[in-house]
Amino acid sequence: MEYEITLMTLAGIAVIAALGLNLITGFCGQISLGHAAFYGAGAYGAAMLTTNGVSFWLALPAGALVAGALGLVVGLASLRVRHDFLAITTMGVGFLFIGVVRQQDALGGEMGIYAIPDPGLGRLGYMVLVVVLAGLVAAFSLYLKRSWMGFAFDAIADDEDTALMVGIDVARYKLAAFAMGTAIAGVAGVLYAHEIKYIGPDSFGFPESIAMLAMVAVGGIGSVGGVAFAAVVMTVLPHWLQVVAEYKLLLYGALLFAVMRFSPGGLAGLVRSWRTRAGGFRIAATGKVEP
């Protein structure tokens, strides 16, 4: 049972992080290749606080704030320029984050931060907290999608220049998406740090960023359900199947490639097209609009 609780907690954390990225990449159409850096910023920010005696409940929002603020800075720097650049600058943020953390003794340097205090909720209680937060993030994502903010995001993801032509302040919306997505990654980071109780520079490297991107892409870019599902499966599988764990990166890489090459809509896209095909006859029969 202990083992299942740990798995569930880790899966919930992955769902939160992946949904944060989905907000940036899926809803607003901006590729981030450094999501783990923001995840790490939240983890480090909160761990610094709790190891110095600050309450976990204060550290949780603080971690989100640190990550979101970093996201805001990166966003401000890169959204001024062409849209392709965000992918590059975020990838750079990943390297910069690790580069800086490694050199700072205050952040534990190469050794990382260990003996992060337990939030005191018990194993089960902590899992419940994680799952509830994951559910809240999912609910927020679904709400956002149907709000006018989501509507404007759709336009930006579709065609930025045309979005300007209907009066949408594209840069500000992108910045909003980036700040929210990175703050959510920060929350996931805080939860991760207080689950594992140890963080080091290598916990938040490029492979972690790619793993999150893989969850979003495989689940279906923009699909809340698809991304959450993929995040759970891709967290749990390596723990269940030794083969998957051994070849995890190979598998993630190959999956990313194969999904984009053959089914860019991801799992959600597959389900959608399967449903349309199944219901095709009905639509064909009744789909005619009255003249």
Added chain:
Amino acid sequence: MLAFELIVQGLIQGSIYALIAVGLTLVYGLLRILHIAHAALFTLGGYFGVLVTNATGSFGLAIVVAMVAVGGLGMLVYRFCYEPILARPPHVALIASIGLFIALEEVFRLVFGPYGISYTAPPLTATVVVASMNLKQAEIMVMAGVIVLIGGLAVLTRRTRVGIAWRATVTDPAMAQSFGVDVIKVRYLNFFIGSALAAAAGVMVALLNNLVEPTMGSVPSYKALAIIVLGGLGDVRGTLIAALALGVVESFGTIYLGTILDRDAIAFVFLIVVLMIRPQGLFGKT
């Protein structure tokens, strides 16, 4: 004197960045794809260099084999990975490229082992004194090699029919096509040459470090991306200058900023600082 040495070291490093980044900027210029998997071809070039040298004892042959084989593989990457998804939104090709990159790195790890391989008898290790500086023959070879390759590229694109057709296609594909240029052939050529140059860079890095390892492409891949942004995406001359500039900035930065930033983070700070001042890149037009 230290400053002069730092500049020379920076230029050596920068010229390697240049070889990698040129292929990247050519692909971007032609297809608007950020070809992340390019860095895996660079790594593969390094492996070819070491393996062929160790097997035959000829470093020259190794360079040729690496460039031709990896160039050919580059064409296959275009044909089977990018061509089928060109019509899709740009992020599709970008994510596919990242996936390919990660998967290839893992394949290298499985095939060649996780710890990397070295030359059994490293070539060009003797030290030469140039202008009262100690340089390894290998370093001089790298500089000379880069000058020859980039010079060759310049001659090719300016003096030959195929090169002129290539440049025309990068500038305006539709127009080039209406003048009878076979745009598809140009794309293959583009991938062949870009990949071959990356392979040459891989061989050279393998020579300088006497080591190739599966992940040696990660950091250069990101730096090459930063460089093509600095150079004004798709602009070859800008890319070359940005690559050399980054090499020099890094070699100074490691000395003077080493305590706060490691070498690989400097490229990013440089990128951000430049973009804050000039969003269009160092040489881009508004």
Added chain:
Amino acid sequence: MTALLEVRDVAVSFGGVRALDGVTFALQVGELLGLIGPNGAGKTTALRAITGTVRPDRGTVTLEGLELTRLPVHRRVRAGLGMSQQLVRPFRAMTAIENVMLAAGTAKTHAPFGALLKRDRGPEREKALAHLETVGIAEAAESAPDSLPLGTLKRLEMARALALEPKVLLLDEPLAGLNHVEARRLADTIVELNRGGVSIVLIEHNLGEVMRVCSRLVVLDNGRVLGDGAPEAVMADPAVRTAYLGAGAGVEAGHA
């Protein structure tokens, strides 16, 4: 009386080539102004300088006395410009009516976090449907843009611009690519819109329709204003005739 939209001494160059060289003209309230000229005369560039997608080297653009010259595109749109582009660019992942709804909801999309608090799309749907009816494509409301013919997409582009409830509607070759009957119908729609109170700047190569519907013409040639006045008077001007005849027969067939 001050003009609704005023373009004063605007110059634009692209890498050393002068596309506009001191262009000045104005649009009065309620006018349907035709902006014409041979290919490469600078018409689209002039429109882009008005919407802000190109930055002029000098000169000013003002809307109801508000200087637009330094504002970004989306701010100009919010100030009252609606643009229908020459090449149709619908949001392809949205249905036709959603395209128009988004434009009808500018009040709701003003600020990101304000937009987050608003969900109701009902009023915008009604308005959007009305605009689709105005341009005569209400039956395509729920269709995906990729499934619609060019003529319908041109009208969709116009409906989307209308949904912004602009003070000035800028139309860049709305008739290009349409057959004779379609072009005539869409030109009639434009006249109706104008009678309904929308002030319009129309760029068009189809001179027959331009002469039929516009109340005034501005002729551009080589980045300069060559003529400005009532259609018949302008077209009778020898300088204008030379510009057109000199530019060859590209008058009717000249759309890109």
